[in-house]
Amino acid sequence: MGNRPNTRNLLITIVGTLVICSCLISVSQANHLPEQRKRRELSQCNIFKGHWAWDASYPMYDSSKCPEIRKEFDCHKYGRPDKYYLKFRWQPNDCDIPRFNGVDFLTRMRGKKIMFVGDSLSLNIYQSLICMLHAAVPNSNITQPSGGMKSWFFQDYNVSVTMYSSLYFVDIEKEESGRVLKLNSLKNGKIWEEMDVLIFNTWLWWNRMDDKKQWDYIQDGDVIQKDMDRMVAFKKALTLWAKWVDSDIDPNKTKVYFQGTNPMHYDGKEWNAPGVKGCSKETMPMKGSSYPTRAPPVLEVVKQVLSTISKPVYLLDITTLSQLRKDGHAGAYNGFHGMDCNHWCIAGVPDTWNQLLYTTLLM
8 A cells, every 4th residue: 555656646747757758759750840841842943943032131142251262253353233133033933942052062962073064154153053062161171183274272171172173074085187086985074974073064165167166077977077067966966965975874872964055144035124235234034934035956955865865964954043133144254354244243143053953952
């Protein structure tokens, strides 16, 4: 009889403990739910379909403190007077994307090698990423290794970010007749396949008709000719690259992206402003989610070729969202003092490309 109170107290203690534990578990699960729900939403969301929203907290960094910006992209240094183009955030229609977090990006990439492969538009997004990461960890050990390729090494995270210049992906070889663009030869893949993250881009130079093009002849199989349909040549080269991805890339080691086709803004008729030539007076993005004219035809070729690849390749489908940013180009505010409605200001639109790249890592 004398032990009953103790037994009752023991039962009360056990029940109370169970209730507390149950509550703690519920709170813990609740704390994780928003992140889990957000990830589910992102995985089901087209993050490339949306509109540009004003955000007074932008830009995400001060471009004057960047360790490196090429003179084509440094609009602030070369006197761009307006600042509205810096104040817009990409807002997908059906979800919210996370703000770029440089520390989290470097932590997720710890021990990895990231490489951008392509032309000056690859350099545009590469230098944007360097600025964003430098702004996140300005006091960490960041070095620029010597060598032929542009590269930055974030020592505290053992992360390298490299730019590999390759205008066409396929090889150009010097022969007695001149420089030959070989649509059936891709030798640089041995370097690329050593990377952990690859972001590819090409097209800008394929349509060059002037003496600035980097080749004199095109070789397609055994046929060498002075020129050919450039879209056909592009598709053949991209198809060879696609076959290289399938044969040489280990998806357990390397994540592959293709940076979508870049739009230009030289003709105002494209954005319902007939008579406007160039982009230097443009200060605001287009409203809404659609652009008056269709995407560049080359984008359809890119999507066709990517669809033939059996291994995972993620398309950073930046074309439409960039079409809406007629205000985001360097315009006349660059080190060459010419009208550039092809490349983009840094800080600016390429930061959103990297934010979307970061978002895919969370997905």
